[in-house]
Amino acid sequence: MPKNRMPEIENIKYFALLEEFETSDKLIKLGFGELQNINLNNDFYFLPFQLLSQGFERFMKAYICLGYFHKHEELPNFRYLKNLGHDLEKLLKEIIDNYYFDFDSPQFDLDNEFIQTNSDLKELLFILSEFGKLARYHNFDLITDNAQIGINTKKLWEEFENKALDSKDYQKLMDFNLSHEVYQKISTYIIVVFEKYISAISRQFIFKCLGQKGLQLSSSTFFDFGILYEKDFGKKDYRSQTTKYKETPKKVHKRTMLDEVERKVNPEYKSKKILKSEYKGDWPFYAEEVIIECRRSHWCIVIIDGFDYALNGSAKGRYKLENPHDAGMAVLGKSISDFIKMTLELSKAEKH
Template identity: 75%
Template sequence: MAEIENLKYFVLLEEFETSDKLIKLGFGELQNINLSNSFYFLPFQLLSQGFERFMKAYICLGHFHLHKELPNFKYLKELGHDLEKLLSEIIDNYYFDFNRTQYDLDEDFIKNDSELRQLLFILSEFGKLSRYHNFDIITDNSKIGVNTNKLWEKFENSILTSNDYENLIDLDLAQEVYHKISNHIIIIFEKFVSALSRQFVFKCLGQRGLAITASTFMDFGLLYDKDFGTKDYRKQTTKYKETPKKVHRRTVVDEVQRKTDPNFKWKKINKSEYDGDWPFYADDVIIECRQRHWCIITIDGHDYALNGSAKGRYKLENPHDAGMAIMGKSISDFIKMALELNTSNKH
């Protein structure tokens, strides 16, 4: 069996590790986008680099699997920085049937999904020219790249409904619109990376391909429909790590006040009894409305803010930002139920 010489083996491994980190950080930075953070340059940079490196490393393994040697410099250079071209090269030459129904789903997605193609085009343009768009304007460059921010904004707008636009002006619900957008896009990218990564899992690129990617893209290769859009990648970003999570660990005094103060209305809700898409990682929560205005939620013995009023008064994080609710799943129903406690006789 042909072997990859040691130096090339380790730098190829390093490329997979680098691209894996760039992609996951890019997803995290997309999830960090919100009302106060519109810095798209960072996720664009991370994802355009991550996807390019990933696909070029993939092509190197595919070439080795077929020809028992790694590709030469000229071959990779001619592929350039066009992500759609790199994907086409993979589909045409290095994408193999692993004789499962999932293969047909994966192949159809990477070949035919129009949203994937739109997003790869935007990131390609950013990687080739658009990252210097402002300097091109400043210096009167005759070859100005497209404005990728505008293209991305147009794509985001295509996702939104009239109800989403109404929610954008509601301080309690605006963040959920940003979560919906990032979740939609990340699901597309997760499907893309997973479709390629499954080639390693099923040894379509040989035992060497499996060995090199075992510590990196194997987790993507094991993602299926039920898994897409459920991971909080923000936890790997510096911004998330450095932001203190404002939560309150409940005390005996809190419990007594909840049960005796008539201005505190509360209700326990179990996942098994909830008729809807359960948004929390925990299987049960307690919602509470204080003084008819301030809505909080208790998860695993800690309080979080359900609405903006409670966040401002108690300086608490909301469940999504604290990592206690699943990205892309709405908690608006729980805000509504908490406010409705004021009109019921419950507690």
């Protein structure tokens, strides 16, 4: 068992370890954000692969260093860490076998079962490991007739993504208004797996399984993962941390008095307020209430906190507005298709 009292880590090594935790935390969150950026017009998987493979490897190696110190009262030597290599599954096994401690809670049993037996996690870590070892140079291996050609990880990843889809999702891909939701569903599915994995490891810090040093080193980085539980997974929009998202202007319209007058007097504008507390389905918006508005029978708008957003493609093209998901006003992975249907029905109801 680890001793209660441990020697200090010398400052230069302590801050190097802290920097590794900070770097890996940023890489992982950026990787999640770039996964959420994948859509019909952006299939640049190389970037999230690079970010996540590096982020997970650095995180687990920093964790192992801390676990080794907690257990042996000294940091590991160079040869020990080098022998672990770049295999993410091997690194996770090293953690489970040697530095993953029971904190006497039902949550530990859930976490432990997940990281040891979840087949999705195993498959995703394998793909990222292969990318980190050889597959990132797959095309150059083909070009130069390398005898040791890396696995085509993009193809493996796409095969994994297809398992997350059902027949309704393939129908959505054919629908201009809803195709983006399929990509959101895929990225959410994958991120939930990774969030569960990171949270399971990070809870070791929260419950002081790696001592006070573990809590200190994680307080500004992986602490927020450590407090994620089942109800929290898949809820965070990580895109705001990516350069692409920051540099893309968000096309929204702030409501004016003229807008409100037109809604009331124009017979071709139909609207309805919908409250989260009264809605029977899976509420997709962050706001507690929204107003849906149908203009001239086919332009569907949703008003959130005094701003207009496009519900369907027709409105997006006509008014140059973002949809609620891209604007960060709706939860990624939660469909707005029901609200499009309700908005279009506003005009149909009037005709009948």
